[in-house]
Amino acid sequence: MNVARIRMLALASFLLIALALIPTSTTATHSWGGYHWARTSNPFTLSVGDNLSSTWKPHLKTSIADWSKSTVLDLVAVPGGANKRCSATAGRIEVCNNTYGKNGWLGLAQIWLSNGHISQGTAKMNDTYFNTAPYNNSAERNHVMCQEVGHTFGLGHQDESGAALGTCMDYSSDAGSQHPNTHDYDMLKSIYSHVDSSAAAPSADDTNVGKDIDLNNPKEWGQAVKEDHAHGGKPSLYVRDFGNGRKIYTFVVWATDADTETK
Numbered sequence: 001m002n003v004a005r006i007r008m009l010a011l012a013s014f015l016l017i018a019l020a021l022i023p024t025s026t027t028a029t030h031s032w033g034g035y036h037w038a039r040t041s042n043p044f045t046l047s048v049g050d051n052l053s054s055t056w057k058p059h060l061k062t063s064i065a066d067w068s069k070s071t072v073l074d075l076v077a078v079p080g081g082a083n084k085r086c087s088a089t090a091g092r093i094e095v096c097n098n099t100y101g102k103n104g105w106l107g108l109a110q111i112w113l114s115n116g117h118i119s120q121g122t123a124k125m126n127d128t129y130f131n132t133a134p135y136n137n138s139a140e141r142n143h144v145m146c147q148e149v150g151h152t153f154g155l156g157h158q159d160e161s162g163a164a165l166g167t168c169m170d171y172s173s174d175a176g177s178q179h180p181n182t183h184d185y186d187m188l189k190s191i192y193s194h195v196d197s198s199a200a201a202p203s204a205d206d207t208n209v210g211k212d213i214d215l216n217n218p219k220e221w222g223q224a225v226k227e228d229h230a231h232g233g234k235p236s237l238y239v240r241d242f243g244n245g246r247k248i249y250t251f252v253v254w255a256t257d258a259d260t261e262t263k
Contacts, residue, residue, distance in 0.1 A: 030156040030169065030187055035249075037153070038117045038196040042072045047092040048149070051080030056097045056125060059138075059145040066146060066168075066179045072192040073153065085216060088112060088120040090207040093152045095145075097125040100216050106135065107144040107253040109151030110215060112207065115245035119202035121152035124216070129255040134173070142178035143168050144253060151251045154191050155184065157236070171253075209246045221250045 037046065052060055064075040081089045086096035088110070108124040125144060129135050135144075146168030147157075158165050164174035167181040213220045222240025238250040 030158045030183075033154070033249075034191065035111065035113060035116060035118055035154040036191050039192075039199045040195050040197070042192055042195065043070070043074050044072070044192075044199075045074045045076055046153075047078045048075050049080040049082060049089060049092060049094040050077050051082045051086065051094060051096040053097055053127075056141065056145070059141045060095055060149075062142055062179075063146045063149045067149060067153070069180075070185050070188045072188050075149075082122070085214065086122050086124050087211070088122050088207065090120050090202050093121045093123060093149065095123045095149065097127050097130070099128045099131070100124065100126040101128055103128075103216065103218060104254055105218065105252045106130070106255040107148045108216070109148040109251040111152055111154075111249050112202075112209060113245070113247045113249065114202055114206040117196075117202075118152070118154065119206045122215075123148035123152055126255070135255070139175050139178055140173065143173070146179060147253065148251075150180065150184065153188060155187060156251070158183065206246060209242045210240070210248050215248070215250070218252075221252075222248070 037044065048060070048064060050057065050060060060077065064077055067073065068075050078092070080094060080096070082094040082096055084098060086094055086098070088094055103126070106126055106129050108126075109121065110124075111121045112119045123145070125141070125148070130141065130144075134140070150169055155169060157171065158167055158169045159171065162171050164170065164172035164177055165181070166174075166176045167184055168177055168179055169181075169184055170177050215221070220240070221238035223238060224235030225237050225239055234254055236252055236254075238252070240248045240250075242248070
Protein backbone atom coordinates (compact mmCIF):
# COMPACT_ATOMS: atom_id res chain seq x y z
CA MET A 1 0.00 0.00 0.00
CA ASN A 2 1.49 3.36 -0.98
CA VAL A 3 2.08 6.24 1.43
CA ALA A 4 -0.67 8.43 -0.09
CA ARG A 5 -3.30 5.72 0.42
CA ILE A 6 -2.19 5.14 4.00
CA ARG A 7 -2.56 8.87 4.68
CA MET A 8 -6.04 8.93 3.13
CA LEU A 9 -7.19 5.98 5.25
CA ALA A 10 -5.75 7.59 8.37
CA LEU A 11 -7.58 10.85 7.59
CA ALA A 12 -10.84 9.00 6.98
CA SER A 13 -10.51 7.18 10.31
CA PHE A 14 -9.84 10.47 12.09
CA LEU A 15 -12.95 12.07 10.57
CA LEU A 16 -15.15 9.14 11.59
CA ILE A 17 -13.92 9.36 15.17
CA ALA A 18 -14.41 13.13 15.21
CA LEU A 19 -17.98 12.81 13.94
CA ALA A 20 -18.74 10.23 16.61
CA LEU A 21 -17.63 12.71 19.26
CA ILE A 22 -19.84 15.57 18.06
CA PRO A 23 -22.54 16.22 20.72
CA THR A 24 -26.07 15.11 19.85
CA SER A 25 -29.26 16.96 20.77
CA THR A 26 -29.16 15.36 24.23
CA THR A 27 -25.92 17.18 25.05
CA ALA A 28 -26.51 20.42 23.16
CA THR A 29 -27.32 23.63 24.98
CA HIS A 30 -30.99 24.34 25.58
CA SER A 31 -30.75 27.62 27.39
CA TRP A 32 -33.58 30.00 26.52
CA GLY A 33 -31.32 32.87 25.41
CA GLY A 34 -29.35 32.85 28.68
CA TYR A 35 -32.25 34.55 30.48
CA HIS A 36 -32.27 34.05 34.24
CA TRP A 37 -33.57 35.33 37.54
CA ALA A 38 -31.32 37.86 39.27
CA ARG A 39 -29.87 36.61 42.55
CA THR A 40 -26.74 37.14 44.62
CA SER A 41 -26.05 33.53 45.60
CA ASN A 42 -26.88 29.90 44.78
CA PRO A 43 -29.09 28.10 45.53
CA PHE A 44 -31.82 30.76 45.40
CA THR A 45 -35.46 30.31 46.36
CA LEU A 46 -38.26 30.96 43.89
CA SER A 47 -41.91 31.10 44.92
CA VAL A 48 -44.47 29.25 42.81
CA GLY A 49 -48.09 30.41 43.06
CA ASP A 50 -50.53 27.48 43.12
CA ASN A 51 -53.72 28.51 41.28
CA LEU A 52 -54.60 24.92 40.39
CA SER A 53 -57.60 22.64 40.67
CA SER A 54 -57.36 19.48 42.77
CA THR A 55 -56.64 17.45 39.62
CA TRP A 56 -53.46 19.43 38.91
CA LYS A 57 -52.07 20.00 42.41
CA PRO A 58 -50.24 16.61 42.61
CA HIS A 59 -48.50 17.34 39.30
CA LEU A 60 -47.25 20.70 40.52
CA LYS A 61 -46.03 19.03 43.70
CA THR A 62 -44.08 16.54 41.58
CA SER A 63 -42.56 19.29 39.43
CA ILE A 64 -41.54 21.35 42.46
CA ALA A 65 -39.81 18.32 43.98
CA ASP A 66 -38.13 17.46 40.66
CA TRP A 67 -36.78 20.92 39.86
CA SER A 68 -35.70 21.54 43.46
CA LYS A 69 -33.18 18.72 43.05
CA SER A 70 -31.13 21.26 41.11
CA THR A 71 -28.12 22.59 42.99
CA VAL A 72 -28.88 26.19 41.99
CA LEU A 73 -32.55 26.70 42.88
CA ASP A 74 -35.25 25.69 45.33
CA LEU A 75 -38.95 26.04 44.59
CA VAL A 76 -41.51 26.80 47.28
CA ALA A 77 -45.27 26.53 46.71
CA VAL A 78 -47.28 29.54 47.89
CA PRO A 79 -50.98 30.41 47.57
CA GLY A 80 -51.77 31.60 44.06
CA GLY A 81 -52.23 35.29 43.37
CA ALA A 82 -53.50 35.12 39.78
CA ASN A 83 -56.92 35.75 38.29
CA LYS A 84 -58.68 33.45 35.80
CA ARG A 85 -56.45 34.76 33.00
CA CYS A 86 -53.40 33.76 35.08
CA SER A 87 -51.96 37.23 35.48
CA ALA A 88 -48.31 37.44 36.53
CA THR A 89 -47.03 38.43 39.97
CA ALA A 90 -43.74 40.30 40.37
CA GLY A 91 -40.80 38.20 41.50
CA ARG A 92 -42.39 34.78 41.24
CA ILE A 93 -44.09 32.18 39.01
CA GLU A 94 -47.85 31.75 38.82
CA VAL A 95 -49.08 28.29 37.72
CA CYS A 96 -52.65 27.91 36.49
CA ASN A 97 -55.08 25.58 34.77
CA ASN A 98 -58.33 26.56 33.13
CA THR A 99 -60.50 25.87 30.08
CA TYR A 100 -58.77 28.52 27.99
CA GLY A 101 -60.65 27.48 24.84
CA LYS A 102 -59.89 25.90 21.48
CA ASN A 103 -57.00 28.25 20.72
CA GLY A 104 -54.62 25.47 19.70
CA TRP A 105 -52.26 25.49 22.66
CA LEU A 106 -51.98 22.76 25.27
CA GLY A 107 -49.48 24.49 27.56
CA LEU A 108 -47.88 27.95 27.78
CA ALA A 109 -44.92 29.38 29.61
CA GLN A 110 -44.37 33.14 29.60
CA ILE A 111 -41.56 35.19 31.08
CA TRP A 112 -41.24 38.95 31.46
CA LEU A 113 -37.75 40.25 30.77
CA SER A 114 -36.08 43.45 31.85
CA ASN A 115 -32.65 43.83 30.23
CA GLY A 116 -32.05 40.08 30.24
CA HIS A 117 -33.36 39.32 33.74
CA ILE A 118 -36.62 37.50 34.38
CA SER A 119 -38.93 39.62 36.52
CA GLN A 120 -41.97 37.29 36.64
CA GLY A 121 -43.37 34.23 34.91
CA THR A 122 -46.49 32.16 34.31
CA ALA A 123 -47.15 28.53 33.39
CA LYS A 124 -50.59 27.59 32.07
CA MET A 125 -52.33 24.28 31.28
CA ASN A 126 -55.32 24.33 28.94
CA ASP A 127 -58.01 21.97 30.22
CA THR A 128 -59.98 22.40 27.01
CA TYR A 129 -57.57 19.81 25.62
CA PHE A 130 -56.43 18.09 28.82
CA ASN A 131 -60.02 17.00 29.45
CA THR A 132 -59.92 15.00 26.21
CA ALA A 133 -57.90 12.15 24.72
CA PRO A 134 -54.95 11.77 24.29
CA TYR A 135 -54.05 14.22 27.10
CA ASN A 136 -56.36 13.18 29.92
CA ASN A 137 -53.81 11.11 31.84
CA SER A 138 -51.17 11.52 34.52
CA ALA A 139 -48.15 11.11 32.23
CA GLU A 140 -49.19 13.95 29.91
CA ARG A 141 -50.01 16.21 32.82
CA ASN A 142 -46.64 15.57 34.46
CA HIS A 143 -44.84 16.13 31.16
CA VAL A 144 -46.44 19.47 30.32
CA MET A 145 -46.43 20.78 33.91
CA CYS A 146 -42.73 19.94 34.30
CA GLN A 147 -41.89 21.51 30.94
CA GLU A 148 -43.81 24.76 31.41
CA VAL A 149 -42.38 25.31 34.89
CA GLY A 150 -38.89 24.52 33.52
CA HIS A 151 -39.26 27.20 30.85
CA THR A 152 -39.79 29.85 33.53
CA PHE A 153 -36.20 29.34 34.75
CA GLY A 154 -34.76 30.05 31.29
CA LEU A 155 -34.69 26.50 29.89
CA GLY A 156 -35.66 25.75 26.30
CA HIS A 157 -36.59 22.40 24.77
CA GLN A 158 -33.90 19.76 24.50
CA ASP A 159 -35.53 18.53 21.29
CA GLU A 160 -38.62 19.36 19.20
CA SER A 161 -38.64 16.39 16.82
CA GLY A 162 -40.80 14.18 19.03
CA ALA A 163 -37.86 11.94 19.96
CA ALA A 164 -37.97 10.43 23.46
CA LEU A 165 -34.93 11.74 25.36
CA GLY A 166 -36.08 10.80 28.85
CA THR A 167 -36.81 14.39 29.88
CA CYS A 168 -39.90 16.55 30.24
CA MET A 169 -38.06 19.11 28.10
CA ASP A 170 -38.56 17.00 24.97
CA TYR A 171 -41.68 16.76 22.79
CA SER A 172 -42.26 13.06 23.32
CA SER A 173 -45.38 11.41 24.71
CA ASP A 174 -43.20 8.61 26.06
CA ALA A 175 -43.90 7.63 29.67
CA GLY A 176 -40.22 8.24 30.45
CA SER A 177 -40.51 11.95 29.60
CA GLN A 178 -42.23 13.15 32.77
CA HIS A 179 -39.29 14.55 34.75
CA PRO A 180 -36.04 16.50 34.24
CA ASN A 181 -32.92 14.53 33.38
CA THR A 182 -29.23 15.07 34.17
CA HIS A 183 -28.74 17.36 31.18
CA ASP A 184 -31.52 19.67 32.41
CA TYR A 185 -29.83 20.03 35.79
CA ASP A 186 -26.45 20.59 34.12
CA MET A 187 -28.01 23.27 31.91
CA LEU A 188 -29.41 25.07 34.95
CA LYS A 189 -25.95 25.02 36.52
CA SER A 190 -24.58 26.62 33.36
CA ILE A 191 -27.29 29.30 33.14
CA TYR A 192 -26.88 30.19 36.82
CA SER A 193 -23.11 29.74 37.00
CA HIS A 194 -22.56 33.43 37.75
CA VAL A 195 -24.30 35.50 40.41
CA ASP A 196 -25.63 39.03 40.07
CA SER A 197 -24.57 42.09 41.99
CA SER A 198 -28.15 42.69 43.08
CA ALA A 199 -31.41 40.81 43.44
CA ALA A 200 -33.51 43.96 43.68
CA ALA A 201 -37.23 43.59 43.11
CA PRO A 202 -38.37 44.47 39.58
CA SER A 203 -39.90 47.89 39.08
CA ALA A 204 -43.59 48.47 38.43
CA ASP A 205 -42.72 49.59 34.89
CA ASP A 206 -41.16 46.17 34.28
CA THR A 207 -43.94 44.06 35.75
CA ASN A 208 -46.90 46.03 34.38
CA VAL A 209 -45.83 45.37 30.80
CA GLY A 210 -48.62 43.58 28.93
CA LYS A 211 -51.02 43.97 31.84
CA ASP A 212 -53.95 44.91 29.59
CA ILE A 213 -53.23 42.29 26.90
CA ASP A 214 -54.90 38.88 26.63
CA LEU A 215 -51.71 36.81 26.65
CA ASN A 216 -53.73 33.60 26.28
CA ASN A 217 -54.58 34.67 22.73
CA PRO A 218 -51.93 33.63 20.16
CA LYS A 219 -52.54 36.86 18.25
CA GLU A 220 -51.06 38.81 21.17
CA TRP A 221 -47.78 36.90 21.46
CA GLY A 222 -45.84 39.03 18.99
CA GLN A 223 -43.23 37.79 16.55
CA ALA A 224 -42.59 34.08 16.02
CA VAL A 225 -38.87 33.39 16.42
CA LYS A 226 -38.61 29.59 16.40
CA GLU A 227 -40.42 26.72 14.68
CA ASP A 228 -41.73 23.53 16.28
CA HIS A 229 -40.84 20.67 13.92
CA ALA A 230 -42.99 18.16 15.83
CA HIS A 231 -46.18 20.07 14.98
CA GLY A 232 -45.86 20.83 11.29
CA GLY A 233 -43.50 23.77 11.60
CA LYS A 234 -45.81 25.86 13.80
CA PRO A 235 -43.87 28.37 15.91
CA SER A 236 -42.86 27.24 19.40
CA LEU A 237 -41.41 30.54 20.62
CA TYR A 238 -42.68 34.09 20.33
CA VAL A 239 -41.43 37.46 21.56
CA ARG A 240 -43.33 40.70 22.05
CA ASP A 241 -40.99 43.67 22.42
CA PHE A 242 -42.25 46.65 24.41
CA GLY A 243 -39.02 48.65 24.12
CA ASN A 244 -36.51 49.81 26.76
CA GLY A 245 -35.28 46.23 27.23
CA ARG A 246 -38.74 44.97 28.22
CA LYS A 247 -40.05 41.86 26.48
CA ILE A 248 -42.48 39.02 27.00
CA TYR A 249 -41.43 35.62 25.67
CA THR A 250 -43.99 32.86 25.11
CA PHE A 251 -43.08 29.18 24.80
CA VAL A 252 -46.00 27.13 23.49
CA VAL A 253 -46.82 23.43 23.33
CA TRP A 254 -49.46 22.91 20.66
CA ALA A 255 -52.20 20.31 20.98
CA THR A 256 -51.85 17.69 18.26
CA ASP A 257 -54.49 18.08 15.54
CA ALA A 258 -56.23 20.63 17.70
CA ASP A 259 -59.65 21.93 16.72
CA THR A 260 -58.89 25.64 16.83
CA GLU A 261 -61.38 28.47 17.09
CA THR A 262 -60.59 31.66 15.18
CA LYS A 263 -60.37 34.74 17.38
